[in-house]
Amino acid sequence: SRRVTVRDIAAAKARGDKWPMLTAYDAMTASVFDEAGIPVLLVGDSMGNCHLGYESTVPVTMDEMTLLSAAVVRGTERALVVADLPFGAYQEGPVQALRNATRLVKEAGVGAVKLEGGERSADQIKLLVDAGIPVMAHIGLTPQSVNAFGGYPVQGRGEEAAQQLLRDAKAVQDAGAFSVVLEAVPAELAAEVTRTLHIPTVGIGAGLDCDAQVLVWTDMAGMTKGRVPRFVKQYAQLREALGGAAKEFAEEVVSGTFPAAEHTFH
Numbered sequence: 001s002r003r004v005t006v007r008d009i010a011a012a013k014a015r016g017d018k019w020p021m022l023t024a025y026d027a028m029t030a031s032v033f034d035e036a037g038i039p040v041l042l043v044g045d046s047m048g049n050c051h052l053g054y055e056s057t058v059p060v061t062m063d064e065m066t067l068l069s070a071a072v073v074r075g076t077e078r079a080l081v082v083a084d085l086p087f088g089a090y091q092e093g094p095v096q097a098l099r100n101a102t103r104l105v106k107e108a109g110v111g112a113v114k115l116e117g118g119e120r121s122a123d124q125i126k127l128l129v130d131a132g133i134p135v136m137a138h139i140g141l142t143p144q145s146v147n148a149f150g151g152y153p154v155q156g157r158g159e160e161a162a163q164q165l166l167r168d169a170k171a172v173q174d175a176g177a178f179s180v181v182l183e184a185v186p187a188e189l190a191a192e193v194t195r196t197l198h199i200p201t202v203g204i205g206a207g208l209d210c211d212a213q214v215l216v217w218t219d220m221a222g223m224t225k226g227r228v229p230r231f232v233k234q235y236a237q238l239r240e241a242l243g244g245a246a247k248e249f250a251e252e253v254v255s256g257t258f259p260a261a262e263h264t265f266h
């Protein structure tokens with residue numbers, strides 16, 4: 001069976017079909033989501049927080065992104081795999097963006113890349129698309145700018161900010177992006193962007209009216225430690241389940257009940 005392509009994504013918007021996206025950072029987890037029928041997997045730079053143990057997405061490198069993207073591609077058969085361009089991999093300009101996006105396509109085998117920014121990243125998006133690399137844009141809250149934002153505040157509140165978000169959305173569509181993530185945006189504004197654009201919007205903390213929804217998989221599955229943001233729904237409690245399994249294993253080793261006869265060779 002062939003992989004999902006950006007043409008399938010465009011067709012979904014034309015039909016009015018909604019679709020899910022999850023992040024993935026390793027082959028085994030990616031294979032679970034692929035078998036579950038998730039059509040688009042994002043090797044997000046959220047790997048910085050939830051896979052590599054950094055404080056933010058800012059330290060993530062091209063080497064890390066390439067390694068983990070290749071693993072996700074190897075673990076999947078059907079999903080469109082999208083890799084984030086990490087912070088510092090495209091801010092110098094379109095040529096740097098093309099060099100790094102090309103590496104993700106050639107070395108990791110991803111089908112598309114994602115980068116942050118609206119008007120400010122339009123030149124990068126255009127060169128990548130001209131070169132034949134599909135681009136998912138990402139506007140609203142752009143976590144790579146955490147140091148400029150001073151945290152992770154909701155974006156697009158107030159008339160001026162709303163107009164800027166609409167300009168950013170049109171800029172990435174005009175530059176050729178095949179879809180755009182709207183992160184931490186009021187639902188009414190996300191709905192207006194979704195009506196205005198002919199490319200699909202992928203919401204995270206952006207309400208029900210986006211064409212698609214994305215969650216960080218460790219949040220979605222209840223693996224993340226501590227508090228999760230308001231926009232997250234936990235569909236499982238994996239942290240509890242996995243911790244429980246580890247504790248039970250430990251107890252059985254200490255008490256001498258594992259391995260039992262059926263786990264033993266003679």
Ligand code: KIV
Binds near residue numbers: 023044047181215
């Ligand atoms: O890195 C990431 O996980 C993302 C999604 C939240 C859109 O960019």
Ligand code: NA
Binds near residue numbers: 045046084
């Ligand atoms: Na990201």
